[in-house]
Amino acid sequence: SVSDDFHTYGFWWVDANTLIFYADGKHAYTLHPSKKFDDRPFRHPLAMTFVCETFDWQPLPTLEELKDESKNTAMVDYVRSYRLVKDTEPN
Numbered sequence: 001s002v003s004d005d006f007h008t009y010g011f012w013w014v015d016a017n018t019l020i021f022y023a024d025g026k027h028a029y030t031l032h033p034s035k036k037f038d039d040r041p042f043r044h045p046l047a048m049t050f051v052c053e054t055f056d057w058q059p060l061p062t063l064e065e066l067k068d069e070s071k072n073t074a075m076v077d078y079v080r081s082y083r084l085v086k087d088t089e090p091n
Contacts, residue, residue, distance in 0.1 A: 006077075016040035050076055 010022035017040065019031040033041040051074075065071045 013042065013046060016043040048079065048081065050074065050079075 007024055008022075010025075012020040012022075014020060017032055017035070019033070019042065020027065021029045021031070035041065061071070
């Protein structure tokens with residue numbers, strides 16, 4: 001179970017049409033949002049929001065687990081955010 005150990009999750013907003021997700025340092029999923037309504041759906045600044053979610057790389061919770069107050073809560077120890085900047089140093 002995910003709640004039994006410490007895990008790290010990462011997200012790289014590569015560009016307006018590419019989002020890459022990581023779990024415990026390994027690539028988990030790459031998302032290319034639909035361009036049906038907007039050619040560049042993620043061109044605006046994003047904010048961080050933390051929620052309890054179920055992902056397809058982890059087993060689904062049972063109904064009993066969803067109702068269990070000791071299991072249906074997420075704890076976040078800390079959050080780090082980075083901004084990718086262009087290297088100005090010569091090679």
